[in-house]
Amino acid sequence: MTPAARLKNARWAGLRDVSWRAYLLVLPALSLVLLLFGGGLGLAFLQSVGLLGLTGDGSLSLAAYGEALGSSQFWRSLGLSLYIALTTTALSTVLSIGLALLLRGAGRWASFACQLTLPIPHLVGIAGILLLLSPSGLISRLLYTLGWISTDQDFPLLVNDPANIGVMTHFLWKEIPFMTLILLAVLRGIRPELAMQARALGASPWQCFWQVTLPLLQPGIVSASLIVFGFIFGNFEVPFLLGSTYPRTLPILVYQAFTNVDLNQRSVAIALGLLLSLISISLIALYLWLGSGQPFRRRNFGGQR
C-alpha cells in the first residue's frame, strides 16, 4: 500500500469512527425522545383504532375517527385554532422583525428588558391579562377615572370574547420577545459589511432591508415562527382561560372528550388529538417546503438563496 493510500484509508476509518461515536453520543437523548414521543403516539394510535383500550372488542375500527370528523364541532374548533395560531404567528413575526431591528442599534439594557416576559409562566401572563383587560380590570378603571366610560358595561369585551382578542394579546405579549431574541441573535451574526457594501453600491435603506438583511434573516424567521405556530396551535390553558366560550379550540375539545364520563369518548378524544398532531405536522411540512429549500441544513454564510 502506498503511503497516500494508507493515509486515505486511515482518514476513512477515522470518519467511520467519528460517525460511530456521534451516534453513540446522541443515542440516550434520541432514544428517550423516540420512546416517549414516538411510543406515546403509537400507543395513542392503537387506542384510537380500538386495538388497545378499556372499551371495544379489540378489533380494528375507525369509528372514533368517523365520529370526530363527522361532528360540526370539530370543524368549527379547527377553524378557530387555525385563525388564532395563524393570525398571532403572522403578527408576532412582523412585529418581532421590527423590534429586532430596533433593538440592534439600541443598548444592551433594552434587549434585556425586552426579554422580560420570556421566562414568565403562561398562567401568570393569563392572570395579568385578566386583571388588566377584563370589564372590571385596570384599563377599564383607568377609562372610568378619565370619564370615558360610565360603567364597566361600556368597556368592550376583551377576555372570553368571541374574537379571542384576549388570547391573541396574551400570545403576542409572550411570543414577540421570544421571536425577537432569536432574530436578534441571527441579526448580530450577520456581518455589517454586507449592508454597508449594498449601501455603498447605491441601495436605498429599504432595498438594503429587503434584499440583504431579510434574506439573511430568513432561516431564523422560519424556525422561530415554526416554533411559535406549533406552540400556539397546541396550547390549552390560554384559550381555556382567556378564550371564547363557544366555539372552543381543538386542544380544549380533546380535553373535553378525554374527561367525558362516557368512556367511549376516550377513543374519540385520542383520535382528535392525533388529528391535531397530524394537522400541525403537515402545516409545518408545508411551511418548510414553501419557506426555504433546506431549512434544516446548517446555515452557511448567506448561501441559502
Add this chain to the structure above:
Amino acid sequence: MIRRTLLILIIATLFLPFLPLLVWSVAQGWYFPQLVPQQGTGAHWAAVVAPGSRVLQGFGQSLVIAALSTALALAVGLPAGRALGLMAFPGKGAIKLVLLLPIIVSPLATLMGIQFVLIRLGLNGTLAGVVLVHLLPTIPYMTLVLSSVYANFDTGYEAQARSLGATPTQVLWQVTLPLIAPGIVVGALFAFLISWNEFLLTFFVGGGRVLTLPMILFTSLQGGNQGLTAAIAVTSVIPALIFLLFSSRALQDDAAIGGLGDV
C-alpha cells in the same frame, strides 16, 4: 430619540400585565371604579407563606420535579449536544428534526398514549410519572442549547491536555466541563424553567394528585379570589427572575439561545 421613546413604550407595555398582579396581591376589597385600592392587606401573602399551605407544597413539588427533569435532561443532553455541535455525520439533520418534534407538535395525543402505560405501571398521578413526561420538552431544548454551546467550543484545548498526558476523564472534568460551564448553566436554567412553567403535561399525567405551582395557580384562577391568585402568580415568577439575573450575562454572547434560530 424616536427610537428610544418607542423602545421605552414597548418595554412599558411588556411590563403592564405585572402591574395589576403586584397591586392585587396586597389589596383588600379593590372594587370596580377604584383606580387604586382603598385598603392594603398582607393577608394574601400570609396565606401563601403559612406553614403547610398548598402554595408552599406546590412550590416544593415544582422544585423537585424541575430539578430532577433538568438533571436527567443534562445527563443525556451533554453527550448529544457534543455530537450535534462538533461532529459531522450522516442523518444529523434528521436527528435534529426528531428532537424538535416534541417542541413543535402538540403533546396531547402523545400524552394520552403515555398515560395508558403509566396507569398500568402505577405511575399515573405520581411524581416519577410527571418527571418522565417533563423530559419531552426539556431534553430537546437542553440538547439544542448545548449543541450550540459545543459548536463554539475549541477542541484544541482537549487535544492539548491529552498531549500533555491527561487521561480522558481528567480532560472531561478539568478542561471540557469548566470551559463549557457557562453554557451548561444557561441550558440547565432553561430546562428548569420549562419544567417549572409546564402546565399541560402535569395536568394530564398528574391526575390531580401531583399539584405543582402551575396546577395550584390554575385552580385559583378558576376560583374568585383575585388577591390570592395574584400572590400565587407573583410567587410563580421567582425562578424566572433568578433565571434573568443569572442569564443576563450568559445570554449576551448570543451563542446559547442563538442556536434555536439555527436549527
